[in-house]
Amino acid sequence: MTLYNHRDSNPLPTLCLNSKFFLGKYWCWVWWTFEVDTAQLQDEIWVRAWDTSNSPQPEKLTWTLMGQSSNHFFRVKVHIDTDENSGKPVYRFEHPTQPGQQTGGWATRIADKVPSAGYGKINYLQE
Amino acid sequence: MTPWKNNRNEGREGDPVDKSKAKHWIDLPCDSRDVGTPDEWIPRDGRLVRLTGRHPFNCEPPTGELAKEGFFTPPNLHIIRNHGAVPQLSWETHIVKIGGVVPTPMELSMDELSGDYPNTEFPVSISCCGNRRKELNMVKQTIGFNWGTGAMGTCIYKGTLVRDLLIRAGIDPNDTVGKFVEFIGTDDLPNKAGDKGPFEDEPWGDKVKYGTSISLAHAMALESEVMIAFQCNGERLHPDRGYPCRLVIPGYIGGRMIKWLAQINVLTHESHNCYHYWDNKYMPPQVTAEMAAKDGWWYKQEYIINELSLNSVITYPNHNDTLPLATYIDKKIELKGYAHAGGGRPVTRVEISTTRGETWDLATIHRQEQPNPYGTFSNDDDEEKWR
Numbered sequence: 001m002t003l004y005n006h007r008d009s010n011p012l013p014t015l016c017l018n019s020k021f022f023l024g025k026y027w028c029w030v031w032w033t034f035e036v037d038t039a040q041l042q043d044e045i046w047v048r049a050w051d052t053s054n055s056p057q058p059e060k061l062t063w064t065l066m067g068q069s070s071n072h073f074f075r076v077k078v079h080i081d082t083d084e085n086s087g088k089p090v091y092r093f094e095h096p097t098q099p100g101q102q103t104g105g106w107a108t109r110i111a112d113k114v115p116s117a118g119y120g121k122i123n124y125l126q127e
Numbered sequence: 128m129t130p131w132k133n134n135r136n137e138g139r140e141g142d143p144v145d146k147s148k149a150k151h152w153i154d155l156p157c158d159s160r161d162v163g164t165p166d167e168w169i170p171r172d173g174r175l176v177r178l179t180g181r182h183p184f185n186c187e188p189p190t191g192e193l194a195k196e197g198f199f200t201p202p203n204l205h206i207i208r209n210h211g212a213v214p215q216l217s218w219e220t221h222i223v224k225i226g227g228v229v230p231t232p233m234e235l236s237m238d239e240l241s242g243d244y245p246n247t248e249f250p251v252s253i254s255c256c257g258n259r260r261k262e263l264n265m266v267k268q269t270i271g272f273n274w275g276t277g278a279m280g281t282c283i284y285k286g287t288l289v290r291d292l293l294i295r296a297g298i299d300p301n302d303t304v305g306k307f308v309e310f311i312g313t314d315d316l317p318n319k320a321g322d323k324g325p326f327e328d329e330p331w332g333d334k335v336k337y338g339t340s341i342s343l344a345h346a347m348a349l350e351s352e353v354m355i356a357f358q359c360n361g362e363r364l365h366p367d368r369g370y371p372c373r374l375v376i377p378g379y380i381g382g383r384m385i386k387w388l389a390q391i392n393v394l395t396h397e398s399h400n401c402y403h404y405w406d407n408k409y410m411p412p413q414v415t416a417e418m419a420a421k422d423g424w425w426y427k428q429e430y431i432i433n434e435l436s437l438n439s440v441i442t443y444p445n446h447n448d449t450l451p452l453a454t455y456i457d458k459k460i461e462l463k464g465y466a467h468a469g470g471g472r473p474v475t476r477v478e479i480s481t482t483r484g485e486t487w488d489l490a491t492i493h494r495q496e497q498p499n500p501y502g503t504f505s506n507d508d509d510e511e512k513w514r
Contacts (some may be wrong), residue, residue, distance in 0.1 A: 006389075023502025025350055025471030027251045027377035028281050031197055032439075032466060034490035035459040046480040049439040053470035054475075057437050059484065064236070065419055066369040066411045067269030067462065068380075072439040074259075074276075074464075080255040089452040095250035098177040099187050099260040099275030104446060107265040118411070 041091065045076045078105045165212035169366050172203040173328060178272050183209045184367060187277035194442035194463060198278030198495045199250070202359050206302045206381075208278075212338060213386045214313040220365070220370045222370045223355070227309065227392035229242070230297030237371050241357050244287040244295070248494060252467055253281035256407065256432050259440070270416055273504065279467070284375050286356035289346045289391070298393060303344040309398040310374050311338035313387035319405035319415060325426060327400040332354035337425045338400030339383050339407075340446040341376060350471070350501035352377050378471045379433050382430070407432045435469030439477055462490070473498065 048057045060073040077094040093126070096107035144193060158171045174320040175186035188204040196204065218237045223231040235243075258278035260271050289308065294300060313333040323330040346353045356375045357364065364370040369386030377385055397403065408430045419425055443463040444450070450460065466474045478487040 008206065009443050013230075013395070023501070024498030024500055025352070025378065026468070026473040026496055027249070027352075027471065028198070028476070028496040029252045029279060029465045029467035030474050030492050030494055032464060032490040032492045034477075034479045035477065036462055036463045036481060037459055038450075038455045039457065041460075042481050042483075044481070044483055045462065046484060047439045047441050047462075047464060047466075048480075048487075049437055049466035049468070050476045050478070051437050051472040051474055053437075053472060056405060057439065057477075061263060061266065062264050063263050063269070063412050065414050065416060066406075066408055067263040067268060068256040068273045068407060068434055069409055069436040070257075070259040070263050071436040072262075074440050076441050076444065079364065081449070081450070083449065087450070088378075089158075090449040091452060091455065092446075092447065092449045095190075095276070095441075095446035097273070097275055098446060099176045099189075099261065099277060100273050101177065102275075104267075105261075106196045106298050109263050112145050 009110060038091070041078050043078055045093075046073045048073045075106075131146060133508075167360045168215070169213060171367070173369045174204065175207070176275070177278070178274065181269075183211050184213070185209060185272065187275060188280075190275065190277050190442050191441075191445045193277050194445075194465075196348070198281060199360075199491075200282060202282055202368065203364055205253070205280035205282065205368065206255055206278045208257075208381060209367065210316045211314050213366045215366075216313060216387060221371045221389075223372065223388060223391065225292060225296050225391045227394050228306070229293065229393050231295070233296050235291075235292075237357065240355060240372065241289055242291070244286060244291045246285055247352065247354060248283060248358070249499070250281055250283045251280055251375055251377045252281040253381045253384060254377070254435055256382060256435065256466070260436065271401070279465070280428070282359045283361070284354065284356040285358035285361075286354035286372070286375060287452075289374075290349065292349065292355070292391065293393065294442075298343070298347070300347040303342070303347055304339060305395060306343035307340040307397050308343050308346045309338060309340040309390070309392040309394050309400065310385040310388060311336050311390040311392070311400065312385045313389045316402070320401055320420075324401060324404075324508075329399045331401045335401040336389075337402050338398055339385065339388075339403045340394065340398035341379075342385065345376075350499060352499060355391075378435065378469050380407060380435055380469075383390055384432065387450035409510055435467060437466075437468045437472075437474075439466035439474075449486050466492075483492070 007078040050056045057071050058071050081090055081092045083090045094106050097105035129434055159165055160181045161167050166184055177186050179185045199322050208273045214282055223235045223240055243245055255278040257271050257274045261273040261275055263269055264273055269418040316334055318331050318335050320490055345351050353376050355372050357372045372388050373386040374388055386422045405426045409432050410430055414424050441464040466477045468474050477492055479490050480487045
């Protein structure tokens with residue numbers, strides 16, 4: 001295993017879109033960017049993707065026993081806070097959760113639970 | 128003492144000779160959290176967020192680290208899903224058995240598996256389909272642990288197509304109806320069902336191996352590119368990633384890509400392996416753990432998860448990032464993230480809404496992957512038309 005950091009992590013070939021192959025199979029994610037005017041920012045930023053089945057991701061989550069294939073719209077909340085050090089107003093962005101036992105995230109507050117629900121209340125099935 | 132070496136396949140045709148690619152990890156100490164666990168011998172990146180305590184090792188990179196890397200993920204930052212201790216295997220002694228209803232059963236050494244067949248190499252995103260599960264756990268606890276948004280990564284895998292192995296074993300690529308290919312790993316794991324299972328001729332013990340099956344038609348289809356991978360980014364697989372070899376089913380969930388692969392069986396039925404039933408299922412929401420166990424929901428194969436779901440995530444701004452209003456007034460912020468589909472389908476658009484879904488704008492997709500050639504247009508005129 002090579003330990004890269006992002007400064008030297010690009011020894012690999014960069015591939016490109018070739019329209020000739022559009023009907024071929026795609027096995028990888030894409031990265032995307034979007035420039036947003038700060039004047040446009042309200043309380044949330046949402047993202048959704050579409051594929052060649054011409055269906056988007058669902059807006060609302062569907063809870064299932066195993067919690068897999070979780071793919072509802074990803075929503076980031078936009079807060080206007082006062083920076084503790086400078087005393088000046090800042091935009092603060094809040095994701096729904098943080099992984100594992102890490103705390104924080106608007107979904108953890110809305111759930112009105114401890115920030116992490118921990119590792120499986122029904123442990124006998126996972127273990 | 129480790130049977131795993133990072134010196135790749137010395138002397139093998141087509142292997143990289145760039146030693147500098149391997150230089151960093153060799154002196155890496157064991158992660159202190161692994162001391163006293165069966166995985167103490169494995170070098171791991173300390174940035175990875177552990178999701179199931181110290182052991183077994185289940186981790187994802189912090190989303191910010193994943194985003195810094197972009198399209199290609201360094202193997203040391205790749206999501207890991209281990210059900211138990213990592214088997215200590217060696218390239219020199221590992222054997223992959225090919226059996227079941229194949230006319231010519233085979234036992235292949237790693238040298239044979241990698242050297243006696245054409246190799247193929249291309250990038251694949253691998254994801255645990257539990258990615259973003261914590262959002263569901265905040266509504267109601269599932270039986271799974273808390274994945275955030277980092278349970279996906281993209282590396283270049285090199286391997287031998289399952290198709291080529293099975294043709295050598297005598298399988299006719301046009302005779303796939305009613306047949307399946309089963310893949311079984313090495314590690315001994317807890318029996319999730321807790322009983323002998325429903326297959327009288329193949330009762331499950333207290334310990335079972337991780338296995339699953341896919342249709343033979345999918346395994347034999349050229350465009351599926353199902354492969355037994357033995358290299359990742361030009362190096363032998365890391366022990367956490369399946370050394371010496373693993374299954375890669377592009378477009379499928381990571382849970383079907385058996386690591387530490389030991390057996391390939393062609394069957395006239397789906398796999399009878401415990402994990403083929405008691406894992407990776409998308410149950411109707413009203414099904415609870417008790418109902419599922421009592422009423423046989425784990426054996427309803429219509430709920431199996433094979434292909435990845437369409438998904439997208441914002442990585443910038445990251446959680447708790449702040450930007451001063453005074454600096455950014457009348458300015459733009461560049462949002463960033465990833466998106467993926469499954470089953471080989473391309474993402475056609477990514478949309479952003481700042482109005483809670485009232486209006487949507489198109490994000491710019493930075494395409495870096497050339498799709499596989501099985502969709503090539505038949506002549507150059509067509510190609511021009513689509514530009």
